[in-house]
Amino acid sequence: MITETAPIGLLLRGGQHHRIGGQHRRILHLPLTDKLVELLSCQVTGKQPNDFVFPSPKGKSIDDRMLQRRVLKPVLKKLGLADRDLYAARHSFGTRAVQQGMALTxxxxxxxxxTVETAMRNYVSVTKPAVALPSISDKSK
Incomplete structure (x- = not known):
């Protein structure tokens, strides 16, 4: 779970988004595409480098529950889309990343x-039928 959103300076510096989160309070460096930086740029106009991209009304960090309530829900409503769960979007991202061939690590x-095992357990599915069996060579002949 994300417990803090990224400060603006970190978001825009070198196309990297740094977040602090999860049970282990680690700092992760997440690469952002140019398109994503462009989409988020409207959130950072007029803010200082250490300001948060999605702050609380008092300028403090917000947790994932507040991010859903204050950011995601209003955007979905404005787009005329049904409410969606942030956790479901996270799961969809992980699943699609695996399906598109991103390394499990x-x-x-x-x-x-x-651990990779956690990602494997959560995002790898075996519902897709196998295309072919692996080849078997008989080396005893």
Missing amino acids: DVAYLMGHT
């Missing part, structure tokens, strides 16, 4: 997991 890191 990278998915585990981006999701803030301390």
